Amino acid sequence: MVIVMQRGASILETKEVLRQLAGLGLEARVVDFPDGPNIVVPGVGATTAYKCLEELPGVKEVRLVSSSFKLSSREFKEQNSVVSLSPQVEVGGSEIALIAGPCAVESEEQIVATAKAVAAAGATALRGGAFKPRTSVYSFQGLGEEGIRLLRIAREESGLPIVTEFLDCESLELFGDDVDVIQIGARSMQNFPLLRAAGESGKPVLLKRAMMATAEELLQSAEYILAAGNPRVILCERGIRSFEPSTRNCLDLNTVAVLKEKSHLPVIVDPSHGTGVARYVAPLSKAAIACGADGLLVEVHVDPQAALSDAAQTINPAQFQNLVEELMPVAQAVGRQISASESSRVASPAQFSGLRGSVRFFFPG
């Protein structure tokens, strides 16, 4: 059960609800969202027994939630959530989000050139890794702080909001405000202290599914972020581990359908990690949009063969442009759009200063 308070509800009204709940022996947690406080009562499922609490002053509604996750659930919020990455760029609306860029930031030349190329081809945001989670301690670990600096230059040059991964709370606290979207990678999906820190940042969070996580576990991880007061979460399917050797992972589009049903959060798909094979990125990207994904996260590099990581699954800007063109009719076939004109997406650098995004409601149909 979640008790949704009115936008203007006073602290006293909230406290009174808590007092009543305590009297009923119920534990609760107050989560302040931009549009008002929510009182989450985890111990109570979808029973109507407490509907009467709607009569308390300041209470807007009592939402019955049967699932193990609450604020992320479709039961809590029927409408699709739309997360804005910049004044021009939203994820979860009718427009398909195309987040593109290299696996890792390698140099100013590389990231700026790629940023401009993907912006011209139709990307709505730039991805690039500064802190890389590498299986081997002896592999290139990313440029770290310098990588963040180069991403900011690429943002200035391309006008695209920037998405980058953080591996620990310390670097997230140091550099989180320098970027537009905080990515939590598959290996960190159950790094609970990091999820809390991402929640407290208030920034949009791109949360990737772990390679062995169920849809429910992904939503429970998202709940850590929402329960910290941050509803700006974008879920990302990026492939699960299977026995099949011809792909790096098994991109699981079933879960896109499951997540869209069970949650109001936007869902994007990463066909690059999902398949691990550049020539399978196009067919699976089309499939992702056709089955309801709100966007794509695609690895693009000006020179894939020279990439320091993930070369085999990375496409070049020309291939990305072809992909965007192939995606347009598919998006239209399922009632979505991909904007052709760059100007409609890209902001002028000035607009970014001190940007803080917000969540609004999107009513389909």
Added chain:
Amino acid sequence: MVIVMQRGASILETKEVLRQLAGLGLEARVVDFPDGPNIVVPGVGATTAYKCLEELPGVKEVRLVSSSFKLSSREFKEQNSVVSLSPQVEVGGSEIALIAGPCAVESEEQIVATAKAVAAAGATALRGGAFKPRTSVYSFQGLGEEGIRLLRIAREESGLPIVTEFLDCESLELFGDDVDVIQIGARSMQNFPLLRAAGESGKPVLLKRAMMATAEELLQSAEYILAAGNPRVILCERGIRSFEPSTRNCLDLNTVAVLKEKSHLPVIVDPSHGTGVARYVAPLSKAAIACGADGLLVEVHVDPQAALSDAAQTINPAQFQNLVEELMPVAQAVGRQISASESSRVASPAQFSGLRGSVRFFFPG
């Protein structure tokens, strides 16, 4: 390596090639296809060492094949194969095949009503189980021979070619000629005697991927059918087993892209078994077509809730009609079509008498 003989090649010419191969210490197998004999030399990979054999009389071409499967490979045959189920219905061409029907044939009324309804909605073939592979010995095992008889009535009434599964060589030999397409189910994908019998039948064979089979294993199973002289094989992805509890299986669309790359055989997708959830059939069907599948195998029942098996994953005719309408723009978006008019697909019963299909080549673009 596969040595493709000319259509009119004489037996003596073929024997001479075998003699030469024997002289080189190479074992070979002659496979007669409708368009001429092929000499498969499994022990030889993609080496050009034997290209000179092209100079022998009657030899059309020496195809270099590196993969473990030969006749099923794209290296053996570049063009997509098109398998005809009836004079009107083909799988693998520009038209999307829609094979629909109940999990099991239950009664004349049920199968005829479903057949007419799916034909009206746009189905190109009728599926229905007479011999059911049931996990429990105590579950309904299908109507057997009587089920075949009812399928033939449904074919007469609807004009749709019929697809049904066989579980053993004996029933396949008894009843295979009574149906248009022989289905080999996921549990039988590595039933090698059954694959040989399906090959010898000369009928179109719908071969489903086992729930734990790799793409290569599926193609090696298809090779059993082709190596018996039958090139009329349709591959079917139907979901692999994973750890995810919210779906019955994990429909694996990655493998559609893999199969279309590695093989010339048509590939269809079964979203009903693939997800096990009726409300996920539509999004995954769109995804399947978007990523290049040549058709769908969908469980449709006039009254899903009353179905004796697979109720949870079965849709009704009205839902199937909506699905077909939603699929049309997706098919167009990837350069395929779904015919609206029934007459263009459905044959008059007479046309079926003694039908034997054939394989022809389809040149895309």
Added chain:
Amino acid sequence: MVIVMQRGASILETKEVLRQLAGLGLEARVVDFPDGPNIVVPGVGATTAYKCLEELPGVKEVRLVSSSFKLSSREFKEQNSVVSLSPQVEVGGSEIALIAGPCAVESEEQIVATAKAVAAAGATALRGGAFKPRTSVYSFQGLGEEGIRLLRIAREESGLPIVTEFLDCESLELFGDDVDVIQIGARSMQNFPLLRAAGESGKPVLLKRAMMATAEELLQSAEYILAAGNPRVILCERGIRSFEPSTRNCLDLNTVAVLKEKSHLPVIVDPSHGTGVARYVAPLSKAAIACGADGLLVEVHVDPQAALSDAAQTINPAQFQNLVEELMPVAQAVGRQISASESSRVASPAQFSGLRGSVRFFFPG
């Protein structure tokens, strides 16, 4: 629910029980076991509602069975079943069964030499494939009928009962009586017509778990055999498919514990296919015995490197002898034995003529 009839129960008494069940609207199936008929009522779970039927003449007991499998369940029969392969060899008693031999029968010399060697080293039965299920149609498919003939010679020479796999009903009916144990391989675990034929044969059946079957599905497949009147089933864990590349399969010993809890049937383990690596056979064999397995199925070849199949996972007779010696203290540590002396296990050929095994009850402790 299973209604166990007294050994001497008359047909009339059985029919009366069926009449009463029909009156209650319950479907039932009569299964005749060597120790009397059982009336299986699948539609009834573990309710005590029908305990009163115990008062009917000829009824010995009403067993409440909650699981989806009935005759295979521990609820139906508390005591471990012991299956005898020959007058000297039992599986499921206090003695650990050691079934050893090559993947495939290749020649008289190979199979006889291996049979004598494993008999001398402590094997209790000989395994060898005549009909081989091969992923590739171009691989060695086994010697077929000739392989059966050679196995019979090896039995004469070594005195060991012989275990071999059948792939279809036809060959099982032709040659089943020539061998002591019918093996149903992992790929055939859900070949239901073959399971029925194995049940009707009345011979001991070694049923291997499919590489992605649950414990419950394995027991439901065993139920096909028992429901045909044949309680002489030995279950075999042989590894499931996983994502781990350093072994061929993932030998799943958890399932040994699960099967021993849920079923009275003997359970053996195949560490050769389970790991696919000869040097892992010894540690996993010890683990299998330590966690309660009733025996092992081990691939042994006089010259593993020369084996026509499964060379990488096959050990030689000397390694097998070391394994048996290492296993003895492990078996003792869990209250089981491995007989040192050959004479105690091996029969003289004459004793085999017309052998038909039987099931008796084994009371542990």
Added chain:
Amino acid sequence: MVIVMQRGASILETKEVLRQLAGLGLEARVVDFPDGPNIVVPGVGATTAYKCLEELPGVKEVRLVSSSFKLSSREFKEQNSVVSLSPQVEVGGSEIALIAGPCAVESEEQIVATAKAVAAAGATALRGGAFKPRTSVYSFQGLGEEGIRLLRIAREESGLPIVTEFLDCESLELFGDDVDVIQIGARSMQNFPLLRAAGESGKPVLLKRAMMATAEELLQSAEYILAAGNPRVILCERGIRSFEPSTRNCLDLNTVAVLKEKSHLPVIVDPSHGTGVARYVAPLSKAAIACGADGLLVEVHVDPQAALSDAAQTINPAQFQNLVEELMPVAQAVGRQISASESSRVASPAQFSGLRGSVRFFFPG
């Protein structure tokens, strides 16, 4: 390749080796172990080309290492490593380590009572969670700092070294020195900043395999710890995720054999998380010891049913005592021991002050 320097090698000698490597265009990393510096050259596999470097002053040996992990590999160090948790307790020697305790520290009474009970029953160390990684943000998250304080009391009372999990670098740096062994849980196996921090702590580290990690990925994660100068790593198999519903995870003992072959590090097994079912803990514990595990990590609670987490997989002290007694003969059967007498394991509190463990070499046989 790893260049092992002599214990007393001077900094100048080490620098000279690096200079020579730089001259050869090879990157290297110096890792100081308690017994001397090692120069890891990741880019070089098992080639003998650089054996000549053994002639440089201060160089003890050039080890050829083909695997992706270097310092963790058996190629780098042939002898089993033995990690000491306290002056009395070692893991990796002939004595089997038994680490037991509750999933979570709940209260002083609970942890002290459990500690004393498991010590009396034969445990060699106490496990207990203070910082709990919980899938749901609404579940009990552990007592945190207070939990560490209670573990220290339990150590004083029981004399057992304490093992506890850390989820982030910050708490590890704050409290790592308060415990004897730092546990890195399955969900953190690829939390690379945390692995580095555990390496820098110099404390013994118990590293659990992630539920979908390969053996090689586990060893690559261990390499992060060793490459930070800390060779005191204990690997732990705790079950992988599979499709089988009758157990929580699939305890994978194959990997114990793989790890013991490929690495010199001690390997223990967690049958509690591995199976998720209390009644399967005993058979799988025996199997783990039989296949070569160096110890067990077992969840024991004075009152399992009252446990705040993992109740279903937790055994009570009496069951643990029975388990230890059943394990003794199994350990002996594979040439290991489990000490009966408590005094031989348990230290007096005083001995712990300022303890820093060390690594020594153990020569089997």
